[in-house]
Amino acid sequence: MTGLTVPPTTVRTLVVDCPDWPLTALVVDPDEPVLVLGAGRVVAATAPARGAGVARGQRRCEAQRLCPEARVLARDEVREARGFEAVISALEGVTPWVTAQWPGWCSFGVQGPIRLFGGEVALVRHTTKVVTAAIAQSRLGTDPECRIGVADGAFAAGLAARSSGVAPEGAVIVPQGGSPDFLAPLPVEVLTMDGLKGDLANTLVRLGLVTLGAFAALPAADVLARFGADGLDAHRLASGVDDRLVGRRPVSPDLAVPTAFDPPVEQIDRTVFAARLAAEVLHERLSSRGIACTQIVIEVETENGEHISRRWRDGGTLSPTAVVDRVRWQLEGWLHGPPALRPTSGITLLVLVPDEVALASGHQLGFWGEASAADKRAGQACARVVGLLGPGSVQVPEWQGGRDPDTQVALTPFVELVEETGLAGQEGRLSGLSDKSRSLETPPWPGALPQPFPAAVHVDPVVVEVVDATGTAVTVDGRGGLSGVPNRLAISLPFVRPYPEATWRERITAWAGPWPIDERWWDQHRRRRGVRIQVVTADGVARLVVLADGQWKIAATYD
Amino acid sequence: MPSTQPTSYLRSLLAEPELFDDLPPEELLERHLFSEEGPSKSGLRVVPSLAETARRVQSTTLATDRVLPVLEALKGLLPNGLQRGITVGVSGSGARSLALALMARATETGSWVVVVGDDDLGLAAAAEVGVALKRLVVVNAPDPKQWAPVVAAFVGAVDLILVSPRHRPLAAEVRRLAARCREGGSVLVYMSPGVGHLIDGWPGRLDFHFSINEASWVGSDADPTIGSDMKQDRLRVRQVYVSVNGRGLPPEGRRDILLLPGPEGAPVRP
Structure with missing residues (x-):
């Protein structure tokens, strides 16, 4: 990659990454196996848990299977935001241009501060000192760990921080102009970390382009023609010469959206509620000009004239929801943060200032597997029906594995995605899912029923009698063996809808099993114990009959 | 970084796919400009604008x-x-599996399925038959008054709608839904609630009617009965006799024998 010169547009950037901020915020002993869950997935884990194979993004059941002794904590985003506010305000003593991405990750341009501190190494050392001091002062994690990377452009700096060890000794400083060489050997999957579509990375791998260097070697015009603006953005990142989004432009100051509060507001919730409206207005204003916000400054003022202003960004463009999240983080950090920094009166003004915008590329149809028009339409229809029937009425399945047909697939409520992504985000959320191939590959569930699975799993199982040839009820002994050969299935209940007669009996022509089940025997309340058999009756219908708590029930029908 | 060889190879991969054989002649001419033997020799290379590319990749x-x-x-x-746009009824013992099998392939190619009001549907079985669960949405049984508006909200928005109403819909509602399906291109699949029932609750004409006339389960290949002598076996495959009647078919309909589920889960012909 020689011959490429770094244009002056690339900002030399320092990234501070506190990799396990959710753990730091919860003040967890790093030697204890602990995992933190957010939205049902692992967001952070301590070293002992990671040693057992727990990784970010795993589902709870998977992580607990790998590391059963781990303590499970719920993520506390409020504490994360409060703690990180202390770090950011401390860093403002180093440079006024700190840009936060989310609690645990922030960056700033080094050009100014290196003059003050005399070189990048000294700057890294000083930054580390400031960050660890801020963490210690807010009495968060006992042994705070922060990583620092310096490179041309925020993308390369972020990757440098991720690949670095504990700062300051482990910090990775990519020399000036060295970003292309630093990025070249990295796998293209790292593009997904910066908010870009994972599909593009998949596609590139399928085309044989496994490293960023190989992708960067393609002519930019061809990349644009084939992959559109998203592809060109990725190409620029991969080249390491220019990490601005396509079509970045200066912002006219009258695009800012101010919201005044009279009387002043003390509660965060009310401010955030107003921020949602403001974010929608901003989004509307920008999109009517064909642009989208990539970096935003959130300014808050109080009655007594206290003022806080923070610069936030995300990997790609900021949606209204992302902006609202950041308003909340900033306010949590300020109003409930360190007492010395707390304001003394209510909030009177909130201003959302778009700091950097890019051309809104809209939503383009993908070549492979990206959200299509059909996904979008389906998402809109689902949102409409949620409006009609209420939340929770529309559900999407997610494969989770299990021993019984009623637990293998979990239904989660459809979450209306505010932006125009339709179900695309939904699909992304369910990325770990559940096609046929997936269902056959899931980790083994010892004692699970063999395939095929029943096509009807009854929500309200019907109680039946299972009797042997002599008419005695079939029971189970301590070892899970049946007391007799099932011969007849009978329902002697009042009228039950699918079975038209009051007394319905059917001869069993064939049966299989039993498959005993004893789940969660350690938990008195949630223990499930029973025996399952498959029976085929004379009418040709196969059913799954389960004995639990002394009652046989038709749990499912192989319809 | 060896750049020449891979680049020339990849450029061919990156060339626009031959998806536009049906373009009008003036566009074909324009396409010619991008091809290798076009004016690119003279150094001119036209890169299509994003809007242009988006228009081209539109279906x-x-x-x-x-x-x-x-x-x-x-x-x-x-x-x-x-x-597209038809109404289909499915009945008989095994109706659920057959309904899922009808929809399976379409979900793999990008169509969405919405299941309205069949709380008993086995989703593991759906995945096994080949339905892509990531394009499946389940709607709880709505109140009879809201049933038609809910189904109508999906007509035109998703390709496949599986309904199994617990009540008897009004003939006028059903007629309107069928008309909207014809217009919007969605397929409405009706399955009567319960197990093994005949199509009796649908107050309108169905374009196609699939029925399973006979079904028999078999165990392992060696022994066609399962476990009758306490042998450790399990349900394996079911042989079903399916017939379909409807519009444009001969009066006696079409018949076929299927293994549903087949030995691997997905249906196969024996």
Whole structure:
């Protein structure tokens, strides 16, 4: 990659990454196996848990299977935001241009501060000192760990921080102009970390382009023609010469959206509620000009004239929801943060200032597997029906594995995605899912029923009698063996809808099993114990009959 | 970084796919500009604008787009696939598996399925038959008054709608839904609630009616009965006799024998 010169547009950037901020915020002993869950997935884990194979993004059941002794904590985003506010305000003593991405990750341009501190190494050392001091002062994690990377452009700096060890000794400083060489050997999957579509990375791998260097070697015009603006953005990142989004432009100051509060507001919730409206207005204003916000400054003022202003960004463009999240983080950090920094009166003004915008590329149809028009339409229809029937009425399945047909697939409520992504985000959320191939590959569930699975799993199982040839009820002994050969299935209940007669009996022509089940025997309340058999009756219908708590029930029908 | 060889190879991969054979002549001329033997020799290379690219990759409606694909095993019953915009009834013992099998292939090619009001549907079985669960949405049984508006909200928005109302819908509602399906290109699949019932609750004409006339389960290949002597075996495959009647078919309909589920889960022809 020689011959490429770094244009002056690339900002030399320092990234501070506190990799396990959710753990730091919860003040967890790093030697204890602990995992933190957010939205049902692992967001952070301590070293002992990671040693057992727990990784970010795993589902709870998977992580607990790998590391059963781990303590499970719920993520506390409020504490994360409060703690990180202390770090950011401390860093403002180093440079006024700190840009936060989310609690645990922030960056700033080094050009100014290196003059003050005399070189990048000294700057890294000083930054580390400031960050660890801020963490210690807010009495968060006992042994705070922060990583620092310096490179041309925020993308390369972020990757440098991720690949670095504990700062300051482990910090990775990519020399000036060295970003292309630093990025070249990295796998293209790292593009997904910066908010870009994972599909593009998949596609590139399928085309044989496994490293960023190989992708960067393609002519930019061809990349644009084939992959559109998203592809060109990725190409620029991969080249390491220019990490601005396509079509970045200066912002006219009258695009800012101010919201005044009279009387002043003390509660965060009310401010955030107003921020949602403001974010929608901003989004509307920008999109009517064909642009989208990539970096935003959130300014808050109080009655007594206290003022806080923070610069936030995300990997790609900021949606209204992302902006609202950041308003909340900033306010949590300020109003409930360190007492010395707390304001003394209510909030009177909130201003959302778009700091950097890019051309809104809209939503383009993908070549492979990206959200299509059909996904979008389906998402809109689902949102409409949620409006009609209420939340929770529309559900999407997610494969989770299990021993019984009623637990293998979990239904989660459809979450209306505010932006125009339709179900695309939904699909992304369910990325770990559940096609046929997936269902056959899931980790083994010892004692699970063999395939095929029943096509009807009854929500309200019907109680039946299972009797042997002599008419005695079939029971189970301590070892899970049946007391007799099932011969007849009978329902002697009042009228039950699918079975038209009051007394319905059917001869069993064939049966299989039993498959005993004893789940969660350690938990008195949630223990499930029973025996399952498959029976085929004379009418040709196969059913799954389960004995639990002394009652046989038709749990499912192989319809 | 060795750049020349891979680049020339990849450029061919990156060239625009031959998806636009049906473009009008003036566009073909324009396309010619991008091709290798076009004016690129003279150094001119026109890069299409984003809007232009977006317009080109937009789907065009071909005759085959009016049909949803079906599994290979169902080709005997539906040789041309599932026509969009029709209403289909499924009945008999095994109706759920058959309904899922009808929809499976289409979900793999990007169509969405919405299941309205069948709380008993086995989703693991759906995945096993081949339905892509990531394009499946389940709607709890709505109140009879809201049933028609809910189904109507999905008509035109998703390709396949599986309904199994617990009540008897009004004939006028059903007629309107069928008309909207014809317009919007969605397929409405009706399955009567419960197990093993006949089509009796649908107060309108169905374009196609699939029924399973006979079904028999078999165990392992060696022993066609399962476990009758306490042998450790399990349900394996079910042989079903399916017939389909409806519009444009001979009066006696079409018949076929399927293994549903087959030995691997997905239906196959024996």
